[in-house]
Amino acid sequence: MLALTEDKRPQPGRDAGPLLSVDEIEVTLFTRAGKLTAVDRLSLEVKSGETLAIVGESGCGKSISALALMGLLPWPPAKLTHGKVVLEDRDLARLSEREMQDVRGKDLAMIFQDPMSSLNPVLTVGEQIVEVIARHDPASRKAMRERALELMRKVKIPDAERRFGDYPHQLSGGMNQRIVIAMAIACQPKLLIADEPTTALDVTIQAQILELMKDLQAETGMGLIIITHDLGVVAETADRVLVMYAGRKVEEGTVDTVFDEPLHPYTRGLMGATPSATDQPHGRLSEIPGSVPALAALPVGCAFNNRCPSAFERCFAERPVLTRPAAGRQVACFAVQQEGA
Amino acid sequence: MSILSARSLSVRFETPRGTLQAVNDVSLDVNERETVGLVGESGCGKSTLGKALMRLVPAAEGRIFVSGQDITRLGSKAIAAIRSDVQMIFQDPYGSLNPRHTVGKIIGQPLSVAGWKRADIKARVCELVDKVGLPQAALDRFPHEFSGGQRQRIGIARALALNPKVVICDEPVSALDVSVRAQVINLMKDLQAETGVSFLFISHDLSVVEHISDRLLVMYLGRVVESGKAADIWPAPAHPYTAALLAAAPVANPKLARSRTRKTLQGELPSPLNPPQGCAFHTRCPIAQARCHEERPLLRSIEGHAGRQVACHFDLVTHQKTPDLAATETSYVSA
Numbered sequence: 106m107l108a109l110t111e112d113k114r115p116q117p118g119r120d121a122g123p124l125l126s127v128d129e130i131e132v133t134l135f136t137r138a139g140k141l142t143a144v145d146r147l148s149l150e151v152k153s154g155e156t157l158a159i160v161g162e163s164g165c166g167k168s169i170s171a172l173a174l175m176g177l178l179p180w181p182p183a184k185l186t187h188g189k190v191v192l193e194d195r196d197l198a199r200l201s202e203r204e205m206q207d208v209r210g211k212d213l214a215m216i217f218q219d220p221m222s223s224l225n226p227v228l229t230v231g232e233q234i235v236e237v238i239a240r241h242d243p244a245s246r247k248a249m250r251e252r253a254l255e256l257m258r259k260v261k262i263p264d265a266e267r268r269f270g271d272y273p274h275q276l277s278g279g280m281n282q283r284i285v286i287a288m289a290i291a292c293q294p295k296l297l298i299a300d301e302p303t304t305a306l307d308v309t310i311q312a313q314i315l316e317l318m319k320d321l322q323a324e325t326g327m328g329l330i331i332i333t334h335d336l337g338v339v340a341e342t343a344d345r346v347l348v349m350y351a352g353r354k355v356e357e358g359t360v361d362t363v364f365d366e367p368l369h370p371y372t373r374g375l376m377g378a379t380p381s382a383t384d385q386p387h388g389r390l391s392e393i394p395g396s397v398p399a400l401a402a403l404p405v406g407c408a409f410n411n412r413c414p415s416a417f418e419r420c421f422a423e424r425p426v427l428t429r430p431a432a433g434r435q436v437a438c439f440a441v442q443q444e445g446a
Numbered sequence: 447m448s449i450l451s452a453r454s455l456s457v458r459f460e461t462p463r464g465t466l467q468a469v470n471d472v473s474l475d476v477n478e479r480e481t482v483g484l485v486g487e488s489g490c491g492k493s494t495l496g497k498a499l500m501r502l503v504p505a506a507e508g509r510i511f512v513s514g515q516d517i518t519r520l521g522s523k524a525i526a527a528i529r530s531d532v533q534m535i536f537q538d539p540y541g542s543l544n545p546r547h548t549v550g551k552i553i554g555q556p557l558s559v560a561g562w563k564r565a566d567i568k569a570r571v572c573e574l575v576d577k578v579g580l581p582q583a584a585l586d587r588f589p590h591e592f593s594g595g596q597r598q599r600i601g602i603a604r605a606l607a608l609n610p611k612v613v614i615c616d617e618p619v620s621a622l623d624v625s626v627r628a629q630v631i632n633l634m635k636d637l638q639a640e641t642g643v644s645f646l647f648i649s650h651d652l653s654v655v656e657h658i659s660d661r662l663l664v665m666y667l668g669r670v671v672e673s674g675k676a677a678d679i680w681p682a683p684a685h686p687y688t689a690a691l692l693a694a695a696p697v698a699n700p701k702l703a704r705s706r707t708r709k710t711l712q713g714e715l716p717s718p719l720n721p722p723q724g725c726a727f728h729t730r731c732p733i734a735q736a737r738c739h740e741e742r743p744l745l746r747s748i749e750g751h752a753g754r755q756v757a758c759h760f761d762l763v764t765h766q767k768t769p770d771l772a773a774t775e776t777s778y779v780s781a
Contacts, residue, residue: 162623307487312694312710337696340703360700378628380657393625396593
């Protein structure tokens with residue numbers, strides 16, 4: 106029996122202009138071995154209240170893209186060498202570091218995979234939330250403390266008053282991730298970027314944190330970018346999906362269309378390789394042969410050609426560009442183009 | 447016949463803050479050609495149990511049997527002989543391979559410890575590398591030259607070198623990417639079909655455990671709370687904790703994900719230093735009643751369901767009152 110309930114997720118304003126519009130960003134790594142393109146002309150848009158999931162395996166460029174949006178690329182070796190990052194009507198790529206510091210934490214916030222490494226081990230968790238408020242929205246000590254406590258309650262930390270004076274090592278991973286989320290939403294950001302926010306957590310705690318992020322989004326209408334390798338997390342949270350491979354976008358679409366009908370052979374491969382409830386138990390998982398190529402040794406043509414079941418001559422000669430097989434849908438694959446033609 | 451068994455096994459650690467009961471009165475059997483999945487949240491004692499079965503941490507109470515032989519109190523010489531029957535694969539393919547040794551030396555190490563002749567070792571190592579799908583050229587290279595998935599293949603080759611009867615796999619694919627994870631899981635199944643080796647598969651990833659296991663053990667705060675055939679537990683979990691774990695696992699299907707009336711489990715794992723009185727799960731249990739606060743439920747067979755055991759006063763199979771969590775599961779499985 107299928108217990109159908111209505112979709113309670115906020116419906117992103119379809120007509121509203123994008124909150125964030127990323128236009129052909131390129132991140133180059135300047136290494137001793139030469140220049141490597143870690144992110145290759147990536148474009149994306151996020152609307153208020155919308156959740157975009159960026160999926161891909163380690164090394165596909167998803168995390169470094171997020172750092173590029175935040176203006177946090179580690180130089181050396183990484184540098185944004187092309188493109189625009191427009192939040193509302195400001196191009197963040199052209200802001201100075203000082204101006205960017207005002208944007209980060211206020212309009213744009215980010216949470217990382219490992220809460221322990223994003224928190225300062227020698228400051229109490231309460232103080233760390235106060236620090237964010239003091240930077241962007243200073244008030245009296247007492248008022249800021251009150252506001253921090255309110256945030257701690259909002260992210261459902263039980264017994265907030267007592268926890269305020271705790272240090273990160275005294276809290277569990279899940280509780281620390283809640284503190285990080287409290288810091289991120291302290292100044293009501295317009296866009297929150299979450300890089301593998303639940304990967305380090307247990308499945309029961311993961312469910313709690315994903316639910317918390319959804320609730321906060323419904324309340325504040327912020328845009329959300331979730332970066333993950335877990336298709337389950339994508340299905341549970343996202344409105345739209347963007348699949349990356351070797352620094353490029355290979356497919357994009359609404360979560361329903363991409364899961365119903367994945368177009369790119371890589372997306373299909375990822376889905377086949379994920380065990381799911383509908384699987385035949387003990388059946389073979391379909392696998393993608395080989396492994397992700399190193400950036401320095403990308404094959405000529407399509408970067409996926411050496412692992413792709415549908416590759417033909419053209420894939421080894423040219424790189425496929427993104428085409429739009431349907432409204433809101435993008436894919437970069439010659440085999441798909443050929444099928445469609 | 448049972449290859450690896452434990453009877454009332456307990457492991458305790460003395461810490462500055464008191465005694466930590468990491469594994470509490472656990473009994474299990476791993477049979478020939480069987481994969482037993484061991485699931486639970488971090489801190490539930492599943493890894494400690496795996497190490498205790500290998501005699502890598504001492505058992506405070508209980509007994510361990512390998513092919514019927516009691517190995518609980520064997521001395522270090524005698525235990526070395528048992529090692530060829532019980533091997534282990536670790537989670538971190540980076541930390542578990544010696545970076546200064548060539549792959550050939552790493553895979554051959556268990557053989558040379560077991561006293562094999564050099565020529566025999568060489569032949570066996572070549573065979574193993576082939577079996578796990580690595581090129582022969584890999585033998586003279588070092589671990590850092592390989593990706594995570596390839597390193598895990600090296601770990602598997604090493605574990606299988608002595609033709610063990612059972613391999614304890616502690617989160618063997620958790621550190622791997624999705625596409626590579628499928629390769630390693632398929633490889634493990636192929637090797638099982640070929641050699642008849644049994645696996646005790648420790649993981650927090652329910653979708654993987656479901657896929658690979660014949661039988662399941664679910665642990666909570668050091669104790670087994672449910673066990674039985676995977677095919678029985680999955681559609682109808684008996685313990686509310688198992689139901690909650692299944693409900694919390696994300697489903698890679700957006701329509702299904704939306705249609706699920708998801709009840710997330712509230713709260714976190716209590717401290718194992720100070721476990722709750724009565725049923726250890728009552729602090730988070732959606733169906734806990736007064737009795738659960740006082741009386742610890744014993745692991746008992748479920749009437750009319752052969753091979754299934756549960757430690758719950760009000761288990762969901764016998765008391766078909768289908769609380770919210772059970773309802774969630776019905777929808778999860780039927781679609």
